[in-house]
Amino acid sequence: MTAEQARTLEALQIAIQMEINGQKYYRKASQESSNELGKKLLESLAAEEDIHRRKFEEIYNAIRNQKAWPVTDFQPDKGRRLRSVFARIAEETGTWVKMGDTELQAVQTAMDMEKRSHDFYQGQRKEATHDAERGFYETVAAEEREHHIVLLDYYEFLKDPVGWFVMKEHPSLDGV
Numbered sequence: 001m002t003a004e005q006a007r008t009l010e011a012l013q014i015a016i017q018m019e020i021n022g023q024k025y026y027r028k029a030s031q032e033s034s035n036e037l038g039k040k041l042l043e044s045l046a047a048e049e050d051i052h053r054r055k056f057e058e059i060y061n062a063i064r065n066q067k068a069w070p071v072t073d074f075q076p077d078k079g080r081r082l083r084s085v086f087a088r089i090a091e092e093t094g095t096w097v098k099m100g101d102t103e104l105q106a107v108q109t110a111m112d113m114e115k116r117s118h119d120f121y122q123g124q125r126k127e128a129t130h131d132a133e134r135g136f137y138e139t140v141a142a143e144e145r146e147h148h149i150v151l152l153d154y155y156e157f158l159k160d161p162v163g164w165f166v167m168k169e170h171p172s173l174d175g176v
Helices: 003-031 036-066 080-093 103-127 131-159 161-169
Strands: none
Touching: 003 036, 003 103, 036 103, 036 131, 103 131, 131 161
16 A cells, blocks of 8 residues: 555545544434524434535545545535525524524534635645546535534524514615
8 A cells, every 4th residue: 555545545534434423413412402493404414414425435445445636526515405494494483483592502513613624625636647537526625614604594583583584685774
């Protein structure tokens, strides 16, 4: 095994563990969430982290067995599903949100995790020696950034649901 392969496999092992940790955190936070929006959004994020983990494991095994970075067909939806889940449930929930004391802290922790994941994948992209590797890390980093944005939107919604709706819906206040 070359030093490059060893470095790549080590980075993939770190990525796999990050995705496992993220999935566990989102599942736990979902169970502890005091509102339906939080439960569904966090459970959706857990599912996305599991998709990432499986893809990283597939790549890890391919490199270990074939000694080369495989062509990947990873095509995430760029956060569209998460945003639609959030928007639909936020609309159903309206401005009344039941929030536990730790809900905002849980979302802040999740945002921090997504930022760390994004930064790690961007770092791996910069060190990549193969186009397929570089493209894959760029794609997964963009997906983690979308997760962060959705969580930030949820955080703002929790802090001020009425203000969030005013900002998102842009209602006219002039009576016209």
